[in-house]
Structures are given as C-alpha cells and as structure tokens.
Amino acid sequence: MSPRTSCKIGWTVFFYTFIGLASGSGPIHRALRLMREYPLIDGHNDLALQLRILHNNRLNQIDLHNISNVATDINRLKEGHIGTQVFSAYVMCTAQEKDAVRLTMEQIDVIHRMCSEYPELELVTSAQGLRNCTKIACLISIEGGHSIDSSLAALRMFYRLGVRSMSLTHTCNTPWAESSSRIYEFYLRKNNSLTHFGKEVVSEMNRLGMIIDLSHTSWDTAENVLEVSTAPVIFSHSSAFEVCQHLRNVPDWLLGMLKENHGIIMVNMHSGFVACGNKGNISIVADHFDHIRKVAGAESIGIGGDYDGASIFPNGLEDVSKYPALIQELLQRNWTEAEVAGVLRLNFLRVFEEVEEVRDSLKRMRPNEAEIPLSEANNPCRLILKRPKLNPVTNRAFSPSASGSLNILVLILVMVFHESSQALMCCGL
Structure with missing residues (x-):
C-alpha cells in the first residue's frame, strides 16, 4: 500500500468517526442514549458490607457521594447510569448458629438509612415502584439463607422490612439448602440439596412475592428449586460455566431450565468468575453475554456486578461507573437495542412483575407455619422452649x-x- 493510499484511508476513517461522534450515532453515544432511556437495574452490590467493615455502619462519618476504598458511591452510580441498585444485606457464614438474624437486621437498617438520608436515593419495594421512581431506586436483598435461622416467621418479618429477594445460600450450607462452596463445614450431607423444609422456604417466598436468588447455591439445589418454584427465579450475580468453569457459574443445562422458568441470570463482573482468576477485560465479560444469549436467549439476561463484594474486576470495569463501556461492547457485537434494553432493565422488571403476579394468585393462602425439625437444624444455640x-x-x-x-x-x-x-x-x- 502506497503512503498516499494509506493516508487517504486514514482520513476516511477519521471522517466517518468524526461524523459518528458529532451526530451521536457512535457506539458509546448509542450506549449512553439507551442507558438514559433504560437506566440499569444492577442485581447485586455489597456496599453495605463495606460500610460495616470500613466504618462500622456509622453513616454520620462519611459522605455517600464520594467514598474512598470502595467501588460504589452516589456519584459513580450516576455516572454508570444505574437507575436501580439491589443492595445486599449480607453477613458472613460464621454468624450461622450465632447472631445472623441480628446482624442481618443491622445491615437492613444501614441500607434503609442510606436510602432515606440521601435525596438522590429512594427505597422501593415493588415493580411498579421501580417504574415510577425518578431517583436511584434501592432494593434490599438478603445474601444467604443462614440469615433467617431456618425460621419462616423471620423470613416474613424481613419481607415486612422491605426485603424483596433472598439467595438461599452463601458460601455455607444451611440446614435446608446446599451451597456451591465447601469453605465451611456447616451441615455437610449427601443427596439432600433441598430438604422438605427447604421446599417450604421456596413456597413461602412464592407466597410473599420475594424473588428467589440461586447465586451461590449448588447446581443440585438450583435444579430442585427450578422444579418446585411457581415463580421465576434469578441468579443475581453469576456467569456462564462454559466460558469460565467455576462452580459459582451456571452450566448450559441449568440455563435451559432457567429459560423455561422465565427467570434471568444477571452476569457477574468479578474476574474470578468471568476470567477464571485472570484479570480479564470487557471482551471476556461480553463473551458470557454472547454465550448465555445463544443458550437461553437475550430475554434471560441481566447484570449483577458484585461490586464491593468481590475484589478484582476486569480492565475497564473497575467500578460501577464503567457500565457504559460494557453496553458499548454489546452494541459493537451486534446486539439489538431491544436486546440491550432487556439486559439493562426490562428483563428484571418482567421477572419482578411475574413474581408479584404469583403472589397475588396465592393471596388466599395463609402464612406457612412449617417448622424445621430440631434434628435437622442441629444448632447448639437453638433454644428448646420449656x-x-x-x-x-x-x-x-x-x-x-x-x-x-x-x-x-x-x-x-x-x-x-x-x-x-x-x-x-x-x-x-
């Protein structure tokens, strides 16, 4: 190629790039336009955990607009065009059989406080509330069924406090559900991934209208839940096993069941789950979206970043402000704007609305009074009332x-x- 030809091609590329930027039709401009129209619903964020670790939940000592040593604050939520943030009320598995319920209450309290004390945030408890909210909507989830201490009454009280989602396990088994992790030795058992009481938990969550979250559960537990739940479920922060073979990710056969359930998988940004321990980049994250779309359809996908819960994120996705770069990548991979709108917002809204429809259809059903047998709870701190x-x-x-x-x-x-x-x-x- 002659220098003259090379120069001509260079000017042509520059011209069309400039025209695209000027007209607002380039990929990043399309991404920002879509995100303004369909503000992102991010399915999982652990800022509340960091507020406990770094500040002992003392909100009076910090300004949520700009917080150091974390990946989330109000300024960056705005920059990332996040319209709804699902905040996790998480307590560590070491609280199981101890004071998990109290600690979870404290985490719910700090989420309530930060979403009421800052005018940019608003606590929301319904799908219609999400549609109507003109601020950054806050949804509360519980991460790990150990937080209810095997009590359906505790589950109901958390719902009354505004909790609208719960993952059945974290990195430990509960007496009634199995985790994907073997870090802790709580309730290790064989061929008992969802007990009879576990099915009662699923049933009561369906009755309440609480979204069932299968991130962190074992594949067997996820399969059993998908078989018995009458409402759609979510994986709030998981990715595709075929792209990164980590047990926290979801294999194709479960993605197929999820599609039949009308649920969604909200792709995690953590390098350990998207790049299998390598730092990774935006491209490898987008590979997970492409694979899930191929197996389960674009209507089965959302985004659950796991910021401030995980520690290492791909280059270009270091905090919640970086989401527009991911949306730009999907558009450059020929995702349609309708598909991207679903990923950003509409897929989660559909799931939430269908969960509420199931709740409404069960309104004549009385609260479940099932109790876990003491032989299954096997908890030395569990009081026998006498x-x-x-x-x-x-x-x-x-x-x-x-x-x-x-x-x-x-x-x-x-x-x-x-x-x-x-x-x-x-x-x-």
Whole structure:
C-alpha cells in the first residue's frame, strides 16, 4: 500500500468517526442514549458490607457521594447510569448458629438509612415502584439463607422490612439448602440439596412475592428449586460455566431450565468468575453475554456486578461507573437495542412483575407455619422452649452466660462437702 493510499484511508476513517461522534450515532453515544432511556437495574452490590467493615455502619462519618476504598458511591452510580441498585444485606457464614438474624437486621437498617438520608436515593419495594421512581431506586436483598435461622416467621418479618429477594445460600450450607462452596463445614450431607423444609422456604417466598436468588447455591439445589418454584427465579450475580468453569457459574443445562422458568441470570463482573482468576477485560465479560444469549436467549439476561463484594474486576470495569463501556461492547457485537434494553432493565422488571403476579394468585393462602425439625437444624444455640432449670442454691434460673461456670462451682462445692463428710466419719467425729 502506497503512503498516499494509506493516508487517504486514514482520513476516511477519521471522517466517518468524526461524523459518528458529532451526530451521536457512535457506539458509546448509542450506549449512553439507551442507558438514559433504560437506566440499569444492577442485581447485586455489597456496599453495605463495606460500610460495616470500613466504618462500622456509622453513616454520620462519611459522605455517600464520594467514598474512598470502595467501588460504589452516589456519584459513580450516576455516572454508570444505574437507575436501580439491589443492595445486599449480607453477613458472613460464621454468624450461622450465632447472631445472623441480628446482624442481618443491622445491615437492613444501614441500607434503609442510606436510602432515606440521601435525596438522590429512594427505597422501593415493588415493580411498579421501580417504574415510577425518578431517583436511584434501592432494593434490599438478603445474601444467604443462614440469615433467617431456618425460621419462616423471620423470613416474613424481613419481607415486612422491605426485603424483596433472598439467595438461599452463601458460601455455607444451611440446614435446608446446599451451597456451591465447601469453605465451611456447616451441615455437610449427601443427596439432600433441598430438604422438605427447604421446599417450604421456596413456597413461602412464592407466597410473599420475594424473588428467589440461586447465586451461590449448588447446581443440585438450583435444579430442585427450578422444579418446585411457581415463580421465576434469578441468579443475581453469576456467569456462564462454559466460558469460565467455576462452580459459582451456571452450566448450559441449568440455563435451559432457567429459560423455561422465565427467570434471568444477571452476569457477574468479578474476574474470578468471568476470567477464571485472570484479570480479564470487557471482551471476556461480553463473551458470557454472547454465550448465555445463544443458550437461553437475550430475554434471560441481566447484570449483577458484585461490586464491593468481590475484589478484582476486569480492565475497564473497575467500578460501577464503567457500565457504559460494557453496553458499548454489546452494541459493537451486534446486539439489538431491544436486546440491550432487556439486559439493562426490562428483563428484571418482567421477572419482578411475574413474581408479584404469583403472589397475588396465592393471596388466599395463609402464612406457612412449617417448622424445621430440631434434628435437622442441629444448632447448639437453638433454644428448646420449656421451663428453665433452677439453681438448687439460689432457687433461681441459671443465667445462660454464667450457668456453665456456676454448675462447675456447685459441683466442686458438693464434692468438697462429700469428701469432708467422709473424712469426718473415718475419724469417728
């Protein structure tokens, strides 16, 4: 190629690029236009966890518009054209069998506070609320069924507090559902991925209108839930197993079941799940979207970034402000604007509306009063409701915190008295 020809081609490329930019028809301009029309619903964000870790939930000490050491704040949510953020009320699995319910309440409290104290945010609890909201809508999810301590009453109370989604497990099994992880040894069992009580949890979530989230569950648990749920479900932050073979991702056969269920998988941005441990880039993330579209259709896809829960993200997707670059990539891969609008917003809205339709169809059904058998919960901190044991010395109930040491003290005194009595008898006294 001659220098003159090369120069001519270069000017041609520059001219059409300039015309595209000037007219607003280039990929990034199309992406921004679509995101203004269909603000993103992001299915999973762990900012509340970071507020506890970094600031002990003391909102008075920070400004949510600009927070250091995190991937999410109000300014970056705006820049990322996020119209709805699903905030996770997450507590670690080490709280199971301890104070998971209390800790979850505290996380719900901090989400309520940040979404009421800042005028840019608004707590929303319905699909219609999402449609009507002119601010950044906040939805609350619970990440991990250990947060309800195997109690349907606790599940209902969380719903009354505004929780509209719950993942059945996190990185630990519950007594009634199985995790994809083996980090913890809670409730390890074989061939029991969703127990009878687990099915009651699914049924009650359907009745309440709470979205069932299968991210973090084992494949067997996900399969069982898809077989018994009468409402669509979501994977709030998972990706395609065929692209990255991580157990947190979803295999093709489950994607097929998800399509039949009318549910969605909200693609995760974490490098560990999209690039299998490598740093990765926007292109590898888009590969997950392409694969899922091929298997389950574009109507089965959403976005669940997992920002502030995971630590490493692909180049170009380092925080919540970077979403327009991903949408630009999809458009450059010949995704239609209708498909992208579904990914951004409409697919999740459809699922939420169908979940509410199932709720409405079950409105005559009374609250589920099933209780998990104590033999299954197997929880040393689970109280058996009966009259307390009395201290034989004070004739008062043992203090739960002091009863162990007090029992030992009483036993020692009894033994000392017994030994002294024996010695006196031996001496003829």
